[in-house]
Amino acid sequence: EVQLVQSGAEVKKPGESLKISCKGSGYSFTSYWIGWVRQMPGKGLEWMGIIYPGDSDTRYSPSFQGQVTISADKSISTAYLQWSSLKASDTAMYYCARHVAVAGSVDPWGQGTLVTVSS
């Protein structure tokens, strides 16, 4: 079974750093793009960026370029989303999802990681 399992919920203060993870299993991790999606409280879905773990090729949404870093460690089939200095406005649910090129789609999705940034 193809699965993406994300790290647990985080509570942080403004200015702190954070790295959340997304571990893939049941497929060849290096052969599929992994994307990150933000969902702010009560809002819709926004693409943040994608990474190809095979060669770490990464593309960012202009809205998130410079605000986050996406990376991957193919030796442990894990993708990451990282902040160097969190803001209260980063409070959101973050999902990872596997891109399936032949379908031009994403499936499956991880269970989500809730990030709360509050002083």
Add this chain to the structure above:
Amino acid sequence: DVVMTQSPLSLPVTLGQPASISCRSSQSLVYSDGNTYLNWFQQRPGQSPRRLIYKVSNRDSGVPDRFSGSGSGTDFTLKISRVEAEDVGVYYCMQGTHWLWTFGQGTKVEIK
């Protein structure tokens, strides 16, 4: 970026009645390979999104056949033939043709 516009944004439906959601894109979603990468996702309350439909009309395994997708070019529709209680949630269209992929605003389906 390709803008995806859904309507309506809220859809109260009587159990057993049909429902229809429209999704329009600001440019054609036909890719250079001839495929149209338009997807539909369901997000039930408190859950991750789940794909229902890919490439306009292909239903995912395990998705009830009361869900169907149609359309072409820039105009797409998701139909539920008879709404059931488990269909409550928010439905999103998403284009996978042009990077940056983009979602519609979401349509909230609720029971009247």
